Amino acid sequence: NAGVTQTPKFQVLKTGQSMTLQCAQDMNHNSMYWYRQDPGMGLRLIYYSASEGTTDKGEVPNGYNVSRLNKREFSLRLESAAPSQTSVYFCASRGGWTGGESTEAFFGQGTRLTVV
Amino acid sequence: EDQVTQSPEALRLQEGESSSLNCSYTVSGLRGLFWYRQDPGKGPEFLFTLYSAGEEKEKERLKATLTKKESFLHITAPKPEDSATYLCAVRDSNYQLIWGAGTKLIIKP
Numbered sequence: 001n002a003g004v005t006q007t008p009k010f011q012v013l014k015t016g017q018s019m020t021l022q023c024a025q026d027m028n029h030n031s032m033y034w035y036r037q038d039p040g041m042g043l044r045l046i047y048y049s050a051s052e053g054t055t056d057k058g059e060v061p062n063g064y065n066v067s068r069l070n071k072r073e074f075s076l077r078l079e080s081a082a083p084s085q086t087s088v089y090f091c092a093s094r095g096g097w098t099g100g101e102s103t104e105a106f107f108g109q110g111t112r113l114t115v116v
Numbered sequence: 117e118d119q120v121t122q123s124p125e126a127l128r129l130q131e132g133e134s135s136s137l138n139c140s141y142t143v144s145g146l147r148g149l150f151w152y153r154q155d156p157g158k159g160p161e162f163l164f165t166l167y168s169a170g171e172e173k174e175k176e177r178l179k180a181t182l183t184k185k186e187s188f189l190h191i192t193a194p195k196p197e198d199s200a201t202y203l204c205a206v207r208d209s210n211y212q213l214i215w216g217a218g219t220k221l222i223i224k225p
Contacts, residue, residue: 104162104165
């Protein structure tokens with residue numbers, strides 16, 4: 001079972017360069033998320049997509065854009081990378097509700113991005 | 117402001133030495149409290165969901181409990197393979213997840 005797959009796993013960018021982080025899930029989940037994780041801080045939500053065709057800003061959206069390409073894929077784009085965007089980026093997906101309970105999120109392995 | 121605080125930041129135990137990790141929270145309209153485990157270089161992996169005060173869940177050497185203000189993750193007779201960072205998150209009334217910074221647990225053989 002692949003679950004949530006992120007590419008690339010590692011990336012080094014120069015300030016001002018652009019790149020797209022790819023995420024795909026094979027669990028038929030409706031909701032997908034992009035988080036960043038920095039030392040000493042909790043995961044912070046960048047953008048999310050509650051269903052195919054919709055996207056919404058999270059806690060720290062500035063400098064990022066997203067595309068929900070289809071139900072499986074949710075990409076994160078950095079248009080002009082800055083050193084402050086050096087971080088580990090995680091994509092996650094979630095099915096929704098089962099038996100009245102909110103289902104858990106499944107995470108990818110992460111993309112370690114360094115902006116120099 | 118909704119907030120999640122985990123303590124301690126790091127915890128070193130000998131193999132077999134039981135202890136507890138704390139997750140305290142202030143949130144309007146709790147819609148669930150989640151515990152995850154994160155190994156180095158990997159994404160978080162789901163452990164438990166708790167919904168109401170007094171609820172408890174167990175998995176192997178781990179037991180999670182919930183009160184109105186905090187949750188504890190009890191680790192009984194831990195083994196070196198339990199070493200990881202343990203993350204706590206709460207879902208608020210807007211169904212958004214708020215994450216704590218985690219507790220790094222090191223179990224020495």
